[in-house]
Amino acid sequence: MNSPVSWASTKPDLKATAAPLLDATTADSTILASLFPYVITAAPLLSHPDQPVYRAYIAQSQVVITRVRVEETETGAQIVLETANSELATSSRQIVGNALIVDIQNAVLALPEGGEFQQTNPTEGITSVAVTTSDEGVRVEMIGIEAPPTAEVSATAESLTLDIVAGLAEESDEGVLQLVVTGERDEGYNPSGASTATRTDTPLRDIPQSIQVIPRQVIEDQGITRIGDALRNVSGVTRQRDRSNASDRFTIRGFDQSSILRNGFRTGSTLGGTLATAPNTVEQIEVLKGPASVLYGQVEPGGVVNFVTEQPSRAPFYDLAFTAGSFGYLEPSLDFSGPLTADERLTYRLNASYQNSDSFRDFVESDRIVVAPTLRYEFSDVTSLTLEYVHLDSSQTYDEGLPIDPISFDLPRDRFLSEPDDSYESTTNSFYLTLDHRFNENIRLRSGFGAELSEIDETGFRLLFNGFNPETGENGRQYVEREFSADNLAWQTDLISEFNTGSVEHQLLAGFELARTDGAESRADFFDPENEPLAINVFDPQYGTPIPSLESRNSVGSFDETGRTLGFYLQNQVALLPNLKLLVGGRYDFARTESEFDLTFSGQPFVGSDEFESEAFSPRVGLVYQPIGPISIYASYSRSFIPNSATTFDGDVIEPERGTQYEVGVRGEFGDVSVNLAAYDITKTNIIRTDPENLGFSIPIGEVTSRGIELDVAGEISDSWNIIGSLFFNDAFISEGDDNNPEDDTLINAPDSGASLWMTYEIQTGDLQGLGVGAGLFYVGDREAQIPNNVVLPSYVRGDASIFYNRDNWQAQLNFQNLFNTDYFESTQNTGLIFPGGPFTLVGRVSIRF
Template sequence: MFKRQLSMIGVLSVLLTSPAFAEAIEQIPQTKKDKSGSVVAKIRRLSEIDIPATNIKDWLSQSSTPNAQSPVQVTGVRVNRTETGIEVILETKEGEKLKPISRNEQNTLITDITNSQLALPNAKDFRSDNPVAGITAVTVTQVDSNSIRVTVTGEAGAPKVELFDSDEGLIFGLTPVVSAAQQSPTQNPTLPREGAQENQPEKPSANTDEPIELVVTGEQDGYRVPEASTATRTDTPLRDIPQSIQVIPQQVIRDQGITRITDATRNVSGTTLASGYGNLIGDVRVRGFYSGILRDGFSTGALNFFIDGGNIEQVEVVKGPASVLYGALEPGGIVNYVTKKPLRTPYYAADVTVGSYDFYKGAIDLTGPLSQDERLLYRLNVSYENSGSYRDFVDNDILFIAPVLTYQFSDATNLTFAYEYLNAKLGFDRGLRPVSAFLNVPINLNIAEPDDFQNIEEHRVNLTLNHRFNQHLSLRSGFTYLSEKGDSFVTQPGELDADGRTLTDRGYFGGPGFGDNYALQTDLISDFKTGAIAHQLLLGLEWRKRYQADQGIGGVYEGTFDIFNPVYGLPRIPDPDSFFEQTTTTTGIYLQDQVTLLPNLKLLAGGRYDFVEYSSGDGQSAPTEFYDSAFSPRVGIVYQPIEPISLYASYSRSFTPNNSRTASGEPLEPSRATQFEVGVKAELFDQRLSATLVAYDITKTNIPTTDPDNDEFSIAVGEVKSRGIELDIAGEILPGWKVIASGYLNDGFVSKDNNLPEGRRLTNAPTHGASLWTTYEVQTGDWKGLGIGAGMFFVGDRTANIDDPLTLPSYVRTDASISYKRDKWRAALNFKNIFNVKYYESNDYLTFPQAPFTVQGTISVEF
């Protein structure tokens, strides 16, 4: 599969670099403006473009044609303020020969100018920070020997751009996407950097009748995301971080018709879904270990495993130990669910989804300013789901409401208040025992009772303050409170007799429970230099407290249960009720420095010290208490031999408390893990496609294992290892053609234990897996807006349980989609598991049959 992909990429790279392709691109949109803004030429349609080559043979024959033009010399760069923003002037006597090609990526406008060279008198490149409110940076760099790149980053969105030709050179007229209060030309003065000139009074630019060509590829809301804050708590390009980070953006979620948000992680190498409590698919394994779950960088602290995706903008998967910033976590990685934020531009959307097994869901997404000065912004996401299931007795009723308010006190300070309400009444699916006999029963069989259930009510409040003291020092502080109430009744499968069909000792448990979770994070971020070396220093403090209490009920069923001839409603024999409570308090302080040693050499170093207190009890006797502390370091380095390539290596550690004692009463030391990782990150097709190839080695030690002298206690001598190679690709190959793909090899096994044999594989950790999803949307003509998509998700065989292992067979799930978008409307059909493959997912104790062939249709409208 990978050979075919590489062959395709090789052919496409030849096509994209051929002069015929460049000539065709140059003809796409042509505009001509003078400084007054008058349009004197129209934009041509794609159907009007004359493309000389019509087949691969012609393209390849033209690719060898030499370019005889000499590069245009840009001898200076100047930034001037204007009434609407700024203008960036590329000073040259041959401005009419410059041919810009622009695109937007998130908040950044990127313009590449071929056949040009930057020849500044005193510097290699140009940079200006905060030239005007709403624009945070302007850079002009030499991409290669014959190309210049102009990058303009906005605060709230990519700036709007108009091009002008003049005797001075090529002029970019830039208007920031900001509120009216932020557009004062006296705020945020320009600070020159190396290669920058002091702002000069605005000069009138001479008009010309020569046309300026500008190609705009459109908003890059595709599959590639260039930045994510989870790995460093700062807005750092992924290519500059010595760690594997994969982001699943909203476009992938929409195109794949994802209704359970954790399904998004199927697109990431090294991950497997571990069907959580009740087959609600809330757990994700990364590199063979359970992942930490974050919400906007905060630990969720949730009691249940259900995560509603009604307001999720993107899913970020950070691989490897993350204790350096987030405290006690397993070493595989973390999954951060990033929520939707208010926008200044009004946006209103609604969609309705109907699917197999009585699936019905409606959602609205509203955002925009609430005040005339645009200082007060809002966003509101509401969804309601009523659904059945391919599993017996499972019906769901889910209401989710998430309003957000942001107030901009000034250019330097804003405050965001976010609230989430979840009310979920869920049917319960306890799954099946990890025994081979259960692989032969129909997938609809539910060994639970028809009246099993789980009800969840959540209130989540988040308050975030951002303040910039000056251009080099900023503060970010956030507080989260989560209140949970739940109630459940759950049937336990029991044990399977030797006849392979009779369950004995079926039991039940449940009862009401509640929890309160608090989290406070404060980060101080400073940018400064020590000589020629640039630093971005992060100092942070985090405090978390989680309280959980359960009023338990339980008992057993009379008689036995035949899995091939089930009879429900057997009499119940109750046990005495119980009560359990636990409290975990974590305090952590961390320090991180991102050091730019050279423009192409970056160092990341940091450490965190955690103090963890844990107590548990039954509300009557004295509670059991534990106290742990741990230091978690990380260091990594990134070298970029050329701009599109990043080579990196890193070392990191993590820890998790064991909260148990030895036979002598001594507390077990925390489990600790160490990872070594090396990798290469590449940006292909003019940064439209990103690729990450990594190799890692994780060793986790101090794992509790049975004490050979007293099997009622444990000693911390166990050890496991996880080693592997991962490849992730995401982005846009050609306009309208998007792809996200992954592949991995993993060897996760027990390396030391007093009970388990060495070499036994870790549960739910396949030795290999891969995924591929690609879509194409017609860009022009009568079929414009028609999209098709297809993908495959391959998971290798894996162990379902570690004590008496059952190997679950490998599977390939095939999905497809078709959609049509016109004006503000979009209609889509998603087909999942087209070939009706029977496959299973598992956690450490149970297996869960997954959905057969399903179809869902969605109608969306923006207004």
């Protein structure tokens, strides 16, 4: 028999705690208080009465939980939910397996650290306590080891307390489904919210633009060791490689996207890409499709990728992991978190890892060190300050890939065409300071400063563009010796206000961004395309080419660039009706770029400076209609901009590149599975190229267009079965061009189609409880390697699989990547290179949590 639960709470005095109701008299309030002593949900649903008074009452009777504490007692543990002078009332309870679940239907979570609360092993006999957001309000879930716990509940004006005691084995019903908890509790494969699309905490179903979220669980289940590989789960996104394989770069809806966000801050610069984000620091990846200049300024119209990092927790834990795999891959890592003071106001998170690996490519090896500590101090329940630091140090062999030529399809994928001693070394130090303050339940201020300081040194032999000679089998090379530095500074401030005008609900965002980027490059290169003294035979490479002397270098000098941006944005999310939501916003940007150069090419000096200014307004308008609870139909219009740092021969500054998108879509939430179907049309104008008749000047050549359909599916079919998948068709082409950029040519790295499907299944009961398997297929269609189109990278299907075992506080996992050893090309680069994908690879991981 399940033990009874003692309920010591009383019904709340709603008349005393509720705010004055809009469009309601005092008599109305009294009647409603007697009719609805318990609030069913915090958000109006279509099944509710549709009267404005009722909706206003529901919205204003929510109690905000500002803090959660778990303390050990003599008999078990005590869970304390603190509020801001408002009383909570438990509304229902249920027992599922070894879990006691208590629902609080008049509450919402607003914890200083954000997100939800989890703590493992709070006391003997109880494996975990979780306080999370549910469809009805707030849910408290307590899981026992042998049986469900019992709980006695008491309430005061400022808190609700649950005194829990571990259950005994004989109290548990036989045959009841048991819940398995391994590590931190999260939303699994189907997160319900993301901040990238609106910079507010908005449910995905209320966003009139395609956005996909890759949660932490998917990254772990697929054994991701390079964060860019996780993006293969999202429709319309393909990863791009570069010579170093050390940076994040993607193609989204046909457009090259190198501006990556980290917690909303831009990374990288025009002179050098950002270092690849370490997977162990990422909580989830949010991919917003289409123009995002309305909130983030200068970005391509295809979309943005935002890496949301892991944050401190009051619940202490200590994770240790070790990963090993094919080609000498080794990576020890740790993830620690918890309070640093007795009052738990100062908390920390520490992620650290060291990675060392060889490669399937001859002579290629890499090392990477990641140290990422985060501190958060809570001055009060409504004010917090978070300091985050990330140190990334990377060293790897400079790898040119293979030349863009059909002959490369017949070369072995381990063929190396640089020199074994070539190197690419990079260091990035990033600092983020964020102040978060809630003036009250309706007004919130968030202000953050970010600084990213990067240095890159590259030394090696590069393949010349279109430098392959089929008669000799040789490809010309140049020697490069370059140093880059890029400093990104940004200050962002958001003010978020929630209010009503009559029965219409508003969430207003007003903010600004002030940013500066300083980039510097110095070089001392050598090339001689006619004599090709540095050429290498692609069929029989011979290494050991001498490095050209400094005196012989014929491309030397420096280039410095400074970019400044000031942007103001305003956004209003309006609930016109419970099932009709309007999003309208705009951003006005002022951009200024200054550059100085002192270069010498083959004895000819180029010395001078340039200065460019531009400004643009980027709007977005969207509408969401929800005919029934789980279905959202949306349409939106949005624009993007990127300044053009170029002038015509007549001295006119060329207008910024502008992107315009029209998108319609349907989003459905069926239990714990979400489905998103979208169709879009994007046009990008004011694209420039070098003026063939006036060297040193540019001309606008026309426009490119991208059209397509995308489908994304993610969620939990059952407690055992997870799924994430995608399907897309895309046509990205030059709609207005010239001889060098022919009309109707397809954009590079823009596959015409793609699909992915990944599933895991974990046994929940019996002797094999915790044992699971995963399997997936990833398809990428044909891609053009360059413009004009004359080399096509063929389509491919890659299969992956995994087997894992979760038990108590430890986990063992084995991932099989490219299970069928498919020979394929991962991507191309616009400098004349293509990069083969890796062969069958085995990656094993063991982790333990204390």
